[in-house]
Amino acid sequence: MKELIGLSKEELSAELTALGEKSFRTKQLWHWLYHKGETDFDKMTSLSKEFRARLKACYTVTHPSIVTEQTSQDGTRKWLVSFADGKQVECVYIPEADRGAVCISTQVGCAQGCRFCHTGTQKMMRNLTAGEIVGQFMTARDSYGEWPTPTDETRYLSNIVVMGMGEPLYNFDNLKTALKILMDGDGIGISKRKITVSTAGMADRIPELADLGVKLAVSLHAPNDTLRSQIMPINRKYPLEKLMAACRAYQERSERRQFITMEYVMLKGVNDTPEHARQLMSLVNGLEVKFNLIPFHYWDGAPFQPSDADTIRRFAKMLEDKWFAAPIRRSRGEDIMAACGQLKSLKGTDTFKVE
Numbered sequence: 001m002k003e004l005i006g007l008s009k010e011e012l013s014a015e016l017t018a019l020g021e022k023s024f025r026t027k028q029l030w031h032w033l034y035h036k037g038e039t040d041f042d043k044m045t046s047l048s049k050e051f052r053a054r055l056k057a058c059y060t061v062t063h064p065s066i067v068t069e070q071t072s073q074d075g076t077r078k079w080l081v082s083f084a085d086g087k088q089v090e091c092v093y094i095p096e097a098d099r100g101a102v103c104i105s106t107q108v109g110c111a112q113g114c115r116f117c118h119t120g121t122q123k124m125m126r127n128l129t130a131g132e133i134v135g136q137f138m139t140a141r142d143s144y145g146e147w148p149t150p151t152d153e154t155r156y157l158s159n160i161v162v163m164g165m166g167e168p169l170y171n172f173d174n175l176k177t178a179l180k181i182l183m184d185g186d187g188i189g190i191s192k193r194k195i196t197v198s199t200a201g202m203a204d205r206i207p208e209l210a211d212l213g214v215k216l217a218v219s220l221h222a223p224n225d226t227l228r229s230q231i232m233p234i235n236r237k238y239p240l241e242k243l244m245a246a247c248r249a250y251q252e253r254s255e256r257r258q259f260i261t262m263e264y265v266m267l268k269g270v271n272d273t274p275e276h277a278r279q280l281m282s283l284v285n286g287l288e289v290k291f292n293l294i295p296f297h298y299w300d301g302a303p304f305q306p307s308d309a310d311t312i313r314r315f316a317k318m319l320e321d322k323w324f325a326a327p328i329r330r331s332r333g334e335d336i337m338a339a340c341g342q343l344k345s346l347k348g349t350d351t352f353k354v355e
C-alpha cells in the first residue's frame with residue numbers, strides 16, 4: 001500500500017493515470033486530501049464508489065499520530081507525533097490573537113550540534129519525508145478541528161515556520177516538495193508570504209529559497225567566525241563570508257528584495273556585549289535585515305545561561321539606534337519545553353552530549 005500524503009500533484013496524477021482515471025480526478029482527490037483533510041476514502045463522497053474501492057485497495061492516507069499533546073499556560077500547544085516506523089518529532093503551534101504559526105520539524109534529531117540547542121543533543125536518525133513534513137501541519141489542524149467547512153473558512157493556523165527539529169536545507173528535496181504541497185491553492189493553500197524557513201547557515205541552498213518565494217530566517221547567533229564556530233559547528237564549513245554572500249544572493253533573487261530575519265539568541269557573557277552588537281551591524285552591511293533577539297531558554301545540562309533582561313534591552317537599543325528593527329522575542333511555551341531551541345523527541349540513551 002502506498003501513502004498518498006506527500007506525493008506532489010504530478011506524482012498523484014501519474015498514480016491516477018496508471019489506475020486508468022481521467023486527469024480531473026487529481027484535482028478532486030487533492031481537494032479531499034488537502035482542503036478537507038479527509039483520511040477515509042469512504043467519506044470522499046464526490047468520488048464514484050468504484051474509484052474509491054480502487055483507491056482503498058492500493059493506497060493509504062495517514063496523518064502523523066499524536067503521542068502526547070501539551071498546552072502551555074500561554075496557549076502554545078506542543079505535540080510529540082509519531083510516524084509509520086515509530087520515529088517521532090515535536091511540533092508546536094504558537095497562537096496570536098487572530099492567527100498563529102505552526103512550527104514544524106524536518107529531521108528526527110539533528111547532526112548540527114549547535115551548543116545552545118536542545119535538539120542538537122539528540123543524534124540525527126533520519127530525514128523526514130515530504131509527507132511527514134506536511135503531515136505535521138495536518139495533524140495540528142486535526143487537533144484544532146480546523147479543516148474548512150462550507151460555512152467556516154476561518155484559519156487560526158495561518159502561518160508556518162520551519163524552525164523545529166533538524167536543519168531543513170540538509171533535507172532540501174523533501175522540504176521543497178512539502179512546501180509546494182502546503183502552498184498549493186487547491187488544497188492547504190498557505191501563502192508563500194506566510195512561510196518562513198530557518199537555517200543554521202547551509203549557504204549552498206539559501207539562494208534557492210528565493211525561487212520558492214518563502215521567507216528566510218538565519219540562525220546567526222554570533223557576529224564573528226571565531227565565536228560562531230565555537231557555538232555552531234556548521235560555521236566551519238560555511239563561514240560568515242560564505243553565509244553573507246548566500247544571503248545577498250537570496251535577496252537579489254527574491255521578489256522585492258525580501259528582508260531576512262537574523263535570529264540571535266542572547267547568551268550571557270558569550271555574545272551579548274556592545275562590541276558584539278557593533279560587529280553584528282557591520283556584518284550585515286548592505287543586506288535588508290531584521291534582527292530577532294531571543295532570550296536563551298535553559299534546558300537541563302545546557303552550557304549557557306540567559307543574558308540579563310537589561311543586557312538584552314541595551315543590545316537591542318544599540319541596534320535600533322542605527323535603524324535596525326530588533327524586537328526581543330517574547331518567550332512562548334517555555335513551561336512545556338516548547339520554546340525556541342527546546343524541542344527534542346528522545347530522552348536518555350539515544351541522545352549524546354555535545355562537548
Ligand code: SF4
Binds near residue numbers: 111167
Ligand atoms: S539550532 Fe537547528 S541546526 Fe542547530 S542543532 Fe538545533 S535544530 Fe539543529
